[in-house]
Amino acid sequence: MGAARLRQFWADLLASFWLRPAAMTVSSILLALGLIRLEGVALPDWVGYWVYAGGTAGARDVLGVIASATIGVAGTTFSITVAALTLASSQMGPRLLRNFTRDAGNQYALGALVATFAYALVALRSVHEAEEGEFVPQLAVSVGLLMAFACIGVLIWFLHHVAASISVDRVVALVQKDLTAALDQVARDEPRQADPVPRPQDAAPLHAAGSGYLRVLDDAALADWAAESDALLLLEVRAGGFVFPGSEVGCVSPAARQEEAQAKLAEAMVLGDARSVEQDLEFAVRQLVEVGMRALSPGINDPFTAIAVVDRLGAALCGLAGRGLPTGQLHREGRLRLARPATDYTGLVDAMFHMLRQGGAGQPAVMIRLLEVLAVTATVEHDPHRRADLRRHAELTCDAALRDCTDEAARQAILNRHASVLEAVAS
Template sequence: MLIQRLTRARESFWFLPTVLGVLALVAAKGVVTLDRALQDAGLTDLPLMDTLSADGGRAVLTAIAGSVLTVAATSFSITISVMATTSSAYGPRLVRNFMADRANQAVLAVFTATFLYALVVLGDVHSEGVGMFVPTVAVHLAIVLAVLNVAVLVFFIHHIAQSVQVTTLQHRLREELVAAIDAVFPTAWSTDQVDAEPVEDGSVVTSRRSGYVQHVNLDALVRRARAAEGRIDLLVAPGCHLVAGEPLARVRGDVDELTDAVHDHVATGPSRTPYQDVVFAVQDLTEMAVRALSPGTNDPYTAASALDALGEGLVMVVERAPAPRGRTDDGGTVRLVVPWPTAAELVTSVVTAVRTYALGAPVALDAALRLLGRLERSATRPSVREALHHQVLTLHDAVADGSDVVDAPDVLARLDALADALATADRPSS
């Protein structure tokens, strides 16, 4: 799928440097051609463009190319080291954030493009015979690029130091979570979004390859289902893992056409991505909290701030209507059903991690109670409040049975108050 390829390119270190490298090659040849035209026209006394000897031009270009390549190699060896340290402390999946960081990609692109530009211009410097030629404009432009590279290096050092801070990492993960929630849980359903349950009949479409479901092209599937006068019921959502041959969807209508549609517009890959996978986005912040509570890290304040960041996204989920599972065509006929996760499932995954890892960390447990309080005040749907009530009672039992809970009576009292507030199906009036 095109979207999958674009996503992989965006999260790679090669795409932007390749684009800028090609542009640098074209620019080098273009500026050298301009130099020849100016010299042929006798315009050799341009302002700020002092004439250079061939040896001088070569020395400048050689110094720029060599130093820029050295700086690029050193800078990104530091980046790899930082990625390894950060991923070991807060989770290996954070490597994807460094890979997808546009600033890191742009810095590498500028360094490599400058090297290629200087190298190409260096090849056009000739000092002997009738064809003696020194591309003065091109060499001076290389000096300008070298100055720009110094500024980029200073920016890179600042950026990499800032990007490894816990607050910056959490901010990025929180932004990804909010974006995933906006994609799956809209503030208001559009006219083509309905509540629909999957059907039990129809032909089963199996996965052709193993991997995680990374992206579902909803609009394309609706168009293909309408053209085939059928319906597609996906059996998995983004984030689910499939083994080749396992059921992927049920289709009714033109089976061959709809089977091709499913395989064309449901992308799978070796890893999960947060763009449509809300569960994965929640797990990223949850994993940061859990790792911060490990004996090797022992950083409960990072865990608390991760739970606070989770609150921003989970409050949005419980405030909004359920994710619309059905998509209709222009005539109002249901053409596609996707089993999106529910608010209860997301909250349960977080509270389960708290019960397992945070009972012995009073700072993190306090943040978890604060999160549950926010969810209680924001949830309006009876089903969500019932699920929250169950999770509060489960956490209450875990605290009551635990022997290492600090200030257990106070924690139990706060949980009792939350349970009482959630006992009703509707949100309490303020």
């Protein structure tokens, strides 16, 4: 399994809602068994003062109450959470629900409640009365009480956390954080342009073995194989694109390496039912854009959220200033071994602003803010090619805003902001 596959597997594992709660539950069971075995060990006086000293009936009552209360609170709390997330998804989009399920705080809160429940059950089964004498796991009961008090704190924190996590401003900030992290992972120190690579005459086609969205492509492993085999791989799919079964996804030169290249490509491609932010920059962008587009829909009509989205997109572009994006071309020992499509600055800016411009054409406030963000980005970005992209979007935004705007003050504000973009680009 390649490094890219391992990273994606680990990211999916951490994003699953069950991993941390399951680990905490197993740990609590082991803790209960360990404390039961330690029963009878001499303890310092200051510790013994806090240890439970009741009988079997009291221990059963305490552990039974802890078990029933924690599992009841867990069920009720997360039922409310699901209802809240359902309402939030209708406003911000169902694709963002993954951000809630992979939230470590939500997982730890569920784990604390379920782990305390499992701990109480294991400790409860050790309480018994026999003819030769009774056994009360006093250490285990004492720790169970501590865990119950801790769950009270977890419940209070969790209610606050859920209320904050469904706030649209927080959601937009979290998605922008994912986008920034994805950009930081792939960005290079200096911008670099990809050279066009013609298809060799002796190239043989490569076909997809399955279907689905390309989540991860282990291009480093493919380039290493191509170097070992003295071959050249030209791929036509990028991370985030949908792969159709049996479709041509690239070629290999020389043609004699077709069968081996086909097998290596099948190992290197990770397909799935949904896109992933691991290598797909446009997916992170589109999550933000979806929030903005839903805010601009007639049913919601929330231009302030759309403005917040525009601000976050501008912040991501400013953070990319002076740095380059992957070209999709990998070299080994000075020779090109792999070339694949990659998201460039033009495609990234198009994904950010095309749909927002089209959806916000009837909202002068959104269009004015979009022009302001483009102007700020142009002052930070000094690359002439990138500034040309920003100017192109400023022209499109100005035309779309003026076309649907009848308010003279708004029209003048749009023209002033457009002039600011042109001045920033020319500076």
